[in-house]
Each structure stands twice: as C-alpha cells, then as structure tokens.
Amino acid sequence: MKKLALLSMLAAPLAFAQDWMPTAFDHTEVSPGIYLLTGADSELPVGATSLLVGDEYVVLIDDSFAPLGPALLEKIEELAGRPADFIINTHAHGDHTGSNQFQAENGAIIVAHDNLRSRMENDPEQNTGPGALPIITFSDQMTFHINGIEAYVFHIETAHTDGDAAILFREANVIVAGDLLFRGMFPFIDYDSGGSVSGYKAGMQQLIDMSNDDTEFMPGHGPVASRADVQQDLDMLIDAEKRVKALLNKGMSEEDIVAANPLADYHDDYNWGFITTERMTRTLIRSLTTD
Numbered sequence: 001m002k003k004l005a006l007l008s009m010l011a012a013p014l015a016f017a018q019d020w021m022p023t024a025f026d027h028t029e030v031s032p033g034i035y036l037l038t039g040a041d042s043e044l045p046v047g048a049t050s051l052l053v054g055d056e057y058v059v060l061i062d063d064s065f066a067p068l069g070p071a072l073l074e075k076i077e078e079l080a081g082r083p084a085d086f087i088i089n090t091h092a093h094g095d096h097t098g099s100n101q102f103q104a105e106n107g108a109i110i111v112a113h114d115n116l117r118s119r120m121e122n123d124p125e126q127n128t129g130p131g132a133l134p135i136i137t138f139s140d141q142m143t144f145h146i147n148g149i150e151a152y153v154f155h156i157e158t159a160h161t162d163g164d165a166a167i168l169f170r171e172a173n174v175i176v177a178g179d180l181l182f183r184g185m186f187p188f189i190d191y192d193s194g195g196s197v198s199g200y201k202a203g204m205q206q207l208i209d210m211s212n213d214d215t216e217f218m219p220g221h222g223p224v225a226s227r228a229d230v231q232q233d234l235d236m237l238i239d240a241e242k243r244v245k246a247l248l249n250k251g252m253s254e255e256d257i258v259a260a261n262p263l264a265d266y267h268d269d270y271n272w273g274f275i276t277t278e279r280m281t282r283t284l285i286r287s288l289t290t291d
C-alpha cells in the first residue's frame with residue numbers, strides 16, 4: 001500500500017490526503033526571514049517548501065500536495081502574519097505545485113518557467129486545476145527586488161524536468177535547489193518530463209559553482225545542506241553512472257546489470273521508497289542508452 005502510494009507521489013496531483021502524508025509543517029530558519037518548511041509528522045521526505053518573509057512581501061517557493069494547502073497556509077501565517085504574495089514553482093510535479101490553486105485563492109501570484117506552465121496545461125497528470133497555472137513565466141532568468149534584497153531566479157535546462165528553476169538569495173548566501181537536490185537520496189530524474197542525467201549533473205555543478213563554503217542549500221527533499229553535501233551527492237551520481245557504463249560496455253543487458261547491482265554499496269545511504277537502488281540503476285541505463 002505504502003509502496004504503491006509512493007509510486008505516484010512525485011508526479012501525480014492527489015485530491016485526497018494519503019496516510020503517509022504529513023498533516024502539519026515544521027520550520028527551520030536558515031537565515032533571518034528565510035525558512036525551510038518540511039512535513040512535521042511523516043517519516044517520508046515529501047517535497048520541501050521554502051519561505052521568504054519580509055516587511056514588504058512574502059514569497060513561498062513550492063507549495064506541496066493539494067491536501068496540505070491549508071496546513072501550509074497556517075504555517076505561513078504563523079511565520080509571516082499573512083498569506084504568501086508570490087509563489088515560485090521550481091518544477092511541475094504535484095508535490096511542489098499541488099496547492100497552487102489554494103494559495104492563489106488566498107492571494108498568491110504564481111511565477112514559474114515557461115515550460116512548467118505548458119506541462120501543467122498539457123499534461124492532465126500535472127495540472128492541479130485551472131487556478132493553479134503560473135500567471136507570470138520566464139524563459140531564462142528573472143530577479144525579485146523585494147524586502148531590500150535580491151532573489152535571483154534562474155532556469156536549469158533539462159535536469160530534473162525541462163522546466164526547472166532554482167533561486168539564489170544573494171545577500172543571505174542561500175540557494176533553493178528544488179529537486180536538483182535530493183539530499184542523501186538517489187535523485188528522481190524525470191525523463192518523461194524532459195529531464196536527463198547529463199543535465200541533472202550539469203545543473204548540480206552549476207549550483208556548486210555559484211556557492212562557497214558558507215552557502216546553505218535548501219533541497220527539494222531532505223534537510224538543509226552545505227556545499228560539501230551537494231558535492232558528495234553529485235560525486236555519487238557521477239560514480240554510479242560510471243559503474244553502470246562499465247557494465248554496458250561489457251555488453252550486458254539491462255536485466256543482467258540490475259541483477260549485478262553495481263550500486264550495491266550506495267544502497268544503505270541512498271536508497272529510499274520512491275527511488276530505489278534498482279530504479280536508479282534503470283534510470284542510468286536509460287540515460288546511457290538514449291542520451
């Protein structure tokens with residue numbers, strides 16, 4: 001039951017709360033006025049959201065599953081004293097855009113990459129309602145000048161999906177990575193939504209290149225991370241791809257490679273319910289045989 005629910009967890013908008021979903025949000029203040037909001041009472045690392053609270057504007061980055069909209073609003077009101085003015089979606093998956101419509105009904109203006117809007121418009125699995133679509137979209141980058149700071153929003157090409165955005169809060173030295181960072185977990189790389197392993201690796205490298213030893217990374221899934229943490233996860237992915245490639249070069253079939261389990265010694269650290277060691281292996285095979 002839990003595994004079945006997990007299979008649809010990241011992609012499908014869900015109308016009803018599932019038993020593995022959190023019912024409330026915890027917050028971590030990573031820098032003054034910048035918070036990571038995570039599920040308070042679920043053992044699963046469901047999509048994290050980030051919140052910028054200032055004197056002028058309240059900006060929410062990603063907004064979790066639809067059934068969690070009211071609990072998320074409650075947390076925003078606790079921290080900001082009012083609902084969000086803007087939402088930036090880092091990509092189209094339902095665990096990051098699910099409560100768009102609800103938060104928009106409470107006053108938020110939704111901003112995202114062009115490709116995210118077209119995916120939500122054209123894919124019923126990713127359309128979380130007519131009021132859920134971003135009304136401002138960008139193709140490459142944009143900057144919010146609010147609360148006396150800059151929030152630099154930029155597109156990362158063909159990585160987790162084809163509509164990914166990440167955000168740099170320059171003054172605070174905080175990067176919101178979205179699903180370019182599954183901290184300490186095998187990443188979901190969504191080929192069916194325009195993602196790719198090569199783009200994902202390049203995107204992680206791009207974020208590392210923008211950072212320094214003091215940068216705090218807000219992940220799409222998992223806890224707040226350092227540059228060294230992000231490097232570790234990228235090194236894992238590069239090494240995992242090399243291992244799979246070596247077996248492909250020997251002429252082994254997909255099933256033989258899965259049976260040989262080349263990622264076995266990453267299993268204890270990186271395997272999780274949605275992206276198992278086997279699924280990561282199959283993603284890498286698909287990447288190496290189609291890229």
Ligand SMILES: [Zn+2]
Pocket residue numbers: 010091093096160179188
């Ligand atoms: Zn995602």
